[in-house]
Structures are given as structure tokens and as C-alpha cells.
Amino acid sequence: ETGVTQSPTHLIKTRGQQVTLRCSSQSGHNTVSWYQQALGQGPQFIFQYYREEENGRGNFPPRFSGLQFPNYSSELNVNALELDDSALYLCASSLVPSSYNEQFFGPGTRLTVL
Amino acid sequence: AQSVTQLDSQVPVFEEAPVELRCNYSSSVSVYLFWYVQYPNQGLQLLLKYLSGSTLVKGINGFEAEFNKSQTSFHLRKPSVHISDTAEYFCAVTGFGNEKLTFGTGTRLTIIP
Numbered sequence: 001e002t003g004v005t006q007s008p009t010h011l012i013k014t015r016g017q018q019v020t021l022r023c024s025s026q027s028g029h030n031t032v033s034w035y036q037q038a039l040g041q042g043p044q045f046i047f048q049y050y051r052e053e054e055n056g057r058g059n060f061p062p063r064f065s066g067l068q069f070p071n072y073s074s075e076l077n078v079n080a081l082e083l084d085d086s087a088l089y090l091c092a093s094s095l096v097p098s099s100y101n102e103q104f105f106g107p108g109t110r111l112t113v114l
Numbered sequence: 115a116q117s118v119t120q121l122d123s124q125v126p127v128f129e130e131a132p133v134e135l136r137c138n139y140s141s142s143v144s145v146y147l148f149w150y151v152q153y154p155n156q157g158l159q160l161l162l163k164y165l166s167g168s169t170l171v172k173g174i175n176g177f178e179a180e181f182n183k184s185q186t187s188f189h190l191r192k193p194s195v196h197i198s199d200t201a202e203y204f205c206a207v208t209g210f211g212n213e214k215l216t217f218g219t220g221t222r223l224t225i226i227p
Contacts, residue, residue: 004157042118042218043217056214100146
């Protein structure tokens with residue numbers, strides 16, 4: 001059974017650029033959630049995708065957007081990057097979107113915005 | 115809406131000593147509670163979770179936690195820690211019908227040989 005994978009591992013961008021992060025969910029999981037973890041902080045919920053539709057969103061501006069594909073993999077897109085977007089971005093997958101279902105996390109993508 | 119408070123940002127403990135990592139939550143609805151561990155340069159791994167039933171929950175690696183509704187707490191304990199327990203520990207909460215996990219700011223557990 002393959003776990004959650006994310007690419008790339010690290011990324012360096014400059015302010016104003018756009019970035020796409022990718023996530024492959026665990027086999028059999030149809031729900032993907034994205035979290036932002038700033039240095040020294042806990043993860044913060046960005047949004048969740050279930051069967052290719054957004055299924056909830058946290059307090060992040062519209063320049064954070066996402067996609068989920070028919071194979072349940074997902075992308076996180078961030079436009080007009082700001083310095084404060086520097087963080088570890090975590091993807092998590094679960095069997096279904098129920099709140100009590102365990103979320104399995106990937107290793108994350110470390111984004112640095114200069 | 116839910117929130118989580120982890121009062122201790124860092125906890126140093128001698129090897130083979132017991133440890134308790136504190137977590138308090140607030141919520142207007144019934145809660146589900148989780149503890150995750152994050153090893154350096156890795157993602158989060160679930161240690162244990164409380165959904166309902168017995169208030170004492172046992173998890174992996176010898177950890178356990180007790181749900182206390184009156185004190186709105188979900189403290190994590192281990193009777194004897196090992197060097198390999200060095201990591202960041204996050205308490206998280208969600209509520210029925212809520213799709214997102216709300217995390218605390220984490221507690222860094224350092225084991226002293």
C-alpha cells in the first residue's frame with residue numbers, strides 16, 4: 001500500500017510568482033485536505049477536496065486554489081506569492097470526508113518565498 | 115468553531131521518566147480529539163484518537179490520553195520515554211460534521227539521555 005506522496009520536496013520562489021504543489025493520495029482514499037504549517041506553528045486547514053469538488057475551506061484568500069483529479073490526486077495552486085506564504089505545505093488523505101476518519105499525511109513540500 | 119491550546123511549547127524529560135503533554139480545547143459541539151507526532155523532516159503520524167466511549171485512549175508507541183469533558187482536556191501521557199520519542203507533538207480537534215482538523219501550536223518533546 002503506497003502512502004501519501006507530495007512533490008516537490010522543496011521549492012524556492014520569489015514574491016509575486018505562482019506555484020503548484022502536487023499530492024497523490026493513499027490508495028483507496030477519495031478525500032484530500034491541504035494544510036499550511038508555518039515555522040513553529042501547528043498546521044492550518046486550507047481546504048478539502050472530495051470527489052473532485054471543494055468540500056470546505058479555511059481562512060485563506062482566493063489566491064489559494066486547488067484541484068482534485070479523477071484518480072483523487074490533488075494540486076494546490078498559490079498565485080501572487082507573498083513572503084508569509086513561506087511554510088511547509090501538508091497534504092492529507094482519508095477514506096471519506098467524515099470528521100472522525102483518520103487523515104494520513106504526506107511528508108510535505110517546503111516552500112520558501114524570497 | 116473549535117480551538118486547541120497546548121500550553122507547553124517545549125518539554126525536556128530524562129530518558130525512562132514519565133511525561134505528560136497538556137492539551138485543552140474549546141468547542142460548542144461534540145468533539146473528536148487527536149494526537150499527532152511529527153518527527154524531523156517528516157509529515158504527521160496519528161498517535162491516538164478519541165471519538166466516543168471510554169475516556170482513556172491507548173495509542174501507538176506506548177502513549178495514552180484521557181478525555182476529560184469537564185476540564186475540556188485531552189492530555190497525552192507515557193510512563194517511560196525513550197530517545198526515539200524526541201519529536202513535535204500536536205493535539206487536534208474537530209467536531210461532528212466539520213471537515214477540518216484544528217491543530218494546537220505543538221509541544222516539542224526533548225529526551226535527555
